[in-house]
Amino acid sequence: TVTRRDGHWVLNGTKYYATGTLGATWIAVAARIEGRENGDTATAFVRPDQEGVTLDLESWSAFGQRGTASGEVRLNNVVVDDDLLIDEGPPPDPITADPSVLGAFDQALHAAIDIGIARAALEDGAVFVRTRSRPWKEALDAGIERADQEPHVVRRFGELTARLYALEALLARGTALIDEAYAAPEVTRDAAAQASLTVAAAKALAQQDAVEIAGAIFELTGTSGTDGAVNLDRHWRNVRVHSLHDPARWKYVHLGNHTLHGTRPPRLGLIL
Template structure:
């Protein structure tokens, strides 16, 4: 169905976060609230507008706005930490702003001064970017069929998108399109623009509350001021790709932590020992302890690599060269690969160790596996391993694009 949710209702003034410490503190406060009802929201599969409003009003959607435009421009270590904290509470809420943050980075890197002033002011006032990036049925994710064509002093935009995470609750819909020179640009449309249709048809078994459905763009007239020359970010060394990827990795780490937390709770309280060992409680089972240790180590490793990758991005931001940006991309690739595996491992081991009772629908613990399996498909870990191996063995820098 066409989505007509009133996103302006009951929205409050947006707080402006002053520094990294405040960002992390607010993330923890929100997470304690978002954890409540996360399972019920997953069952319903509805877009969590009330929670999204609270999230953006907290100021966390504006923490990457540069200081010269009024933002706090937190470190990428903090950006990843905030995303991880929220994702552990509710991974759908962790994922929804990922493309908003991507667009903020795009504007920072390649927006005109006029665009920066306008859109950063919008962000600090609580306005949200969604996305209309990916298409289905094309050769690959980089094969963009949506077109923006110049007609006199204006441009005409046409296309159809899927996986439009965040568009349903957004004030602005950035659309990835190919221009007349066959280069990739981002066209930012205001919600309600004639010819822009957002459809609530997301039906994945995981990340059910992200509302990542279809966006249709039909003969939408736009001006040059609405176009960000995104291709420029990948023609020179920038942190555009690594920033996109660290957010993805942080969501996966958050899912892994949530699954591990529930594993510990259910094993401690419900698991029974196996008949071949003389113990009283399931939490004393030596093979259970071995497997718990395996999951804990994997999750802690993912957290450590996530933080390390943020440090590399911050270094590249301070000195963007071919080498520093490549190192940042590879560091994030390492984090993303281990985060994907940790989330799948933790959400799968939960049932093996907690026992049959943990599969009962009333607990809805399968949401962790469903969310992990769905979100980790975004960027396949196998290509992360390839990029890391090629970098260290053959000194080959990774390609520049949003998926690495």
Template sequence: MSVTAAAETIPLAGEPGWSPRKPTEPAHVIASDEEAIAVAEQLKPIFAEGARERDRERRLPFEEVDVFSQSGLWGITIPKAYGGAGVSQVTLAKVFAKLAAGDPSLTQIAQNSFEIIDVIRLTGSEAQKRDLFGKVLSGYRLGNAFSEFKGKNVEAFESRLVKSGSQFTVTGEKFYSTGALFAHLVPIVALDEEGHVVVAVADRDSTGLTVINDWSAFGQRTTASGTVKLDKVKIDPSRVLPAHIVYENQSAVGPQSQLIHAAIDAGIARGALEATIDLVKNHARPWIDSGQDRASDDPYTISAIGDTVIKLHAAEALLERAGRQLDATIAAPDLASIGLAKVAVAEAKVLTTDIALQAASKLFELAGTRSTLGAHNLDRFWRDARTHTLHDPVRWKYHAVGQFYLNDVQPPMHSWI
């Protein structure tokens, strides 16, 4: 076979049959909360650079994801006993909010890895923890093959894990698989032969595991949150986690995952606000009736910016409060503390949703018609906010919070609150 012909058989990055190369050198290991926040600050402008063009072209951030995981941020919640920083949930939320202000799509690619780290921590054997935590700390990325598209609701799983000789196989089809395309290891949610929820961790290049980049949403365009097809994918018993321990009983895994989603929304709001302030100061024209020479001196614009800032600060304050409650719940988990964590995160999610949508919309109102020009691609903030805030319905957050405070009803057991 000629060199040219051989090259034609090699799939391009992101195409079926392609898988990311394994880390050629160990990732940096972050040692503290303070370092995690500092690294996030360093990465934010790197994420922001090119975000506009990546979104417009649906160009997947392969190089940026490598920088992201090699920075050590993917392993910051791994407990200190296993070599991680064991950062607080307050710090985790701050890290995601900072990064999402630069590029929320790129930031979201890591989100599900943190949920699986929690599942490993709570359900894995010592050998599984040493194996999987060690891989994450060395730079391996965990993906996501959790949700399914065809069930009657988000908990209706059709994927099955069955015994096959000395191993298992898993078969099914997933969607909303954020992170799977970029992953080295793909955690798969399935039902075992007894009907219990398990997480089976497959190698990304496993035979029968196909990741399809068919994500077509108008927002979060570069998350590659599309389809994963599973055709009798072999799973070693050492890579099967009894996830039903946390998914079929009350646990903090759900609100921990929700906290990151709320942080991403807060980051979108801050990114939109920063873009608005830059446009108003440096590009927008004052309205004729204001009598001002600069758009930044328009009294109604000043007032609107003040309103947006206040609401963003309120959302960020509830996000930090939710993080503190989660930290307390993780330290002493019981039904009462888990309920408090779920409600606290739900309250934060309501405000981060509202401010993400408001800030992304106010951008156009305050910066004027020129802000809608395609060259700027500023609608990506609203598209990202509108798409990401649909992850779990806020209308049910109000209901859960009201039931908790009015009728002493604990929040639902599932992971979406």
């Protein structure tokens, strides 16, 4: 919250998972303006070394996405000058506010990270199978001398590749709809809804399929692929953690309501 006091603003609160603050010169803080009846919000800009700002990077101990330094930021009576605060007024109503594809744009970035990790896992897994995996005994008995020539391995790689292609194609369609919405004279509700729903579908499916792809490579590499020195598990750890950024279950609800009833998704700012 921010409070007007003695001619300036005073900022208080805690932000969990404040990704990127470790290397930040400025921290942008979304806050509620205390004492306003309309629930007015603001964005305040503070420095990491400013009095009252505490960065607790030790609070981030997830098994994946370790490099994001997504620790906690605590704000205790931090003074913010007028020129470092944007008074945004009441938050937009999720039903009646002007249409926007900002949420779809944000979600496309997150989906791209998940899908990109899946591609890296599949490509790295393929290299390992080609160069290091040993064929199963029954394959050797059948005259197959290399793991990457086992028909079951080849088929499974094909299945995972098909899922990856589908994710990439769906994301490409969603981002194209974002571009089309921006290119139009004005963003319409239908254009915003279609872009948001398509990207939401890509993000929801990536939470499922990208995680499976990153984990399935170990079925194909064999036990040697789990060696910590190889570090193939980083892909699964990273996508498992990042894919939890926002729940897929709500995206499926919005998709279902649109298919059944033609209901447009709510305007939720950065998240759908």
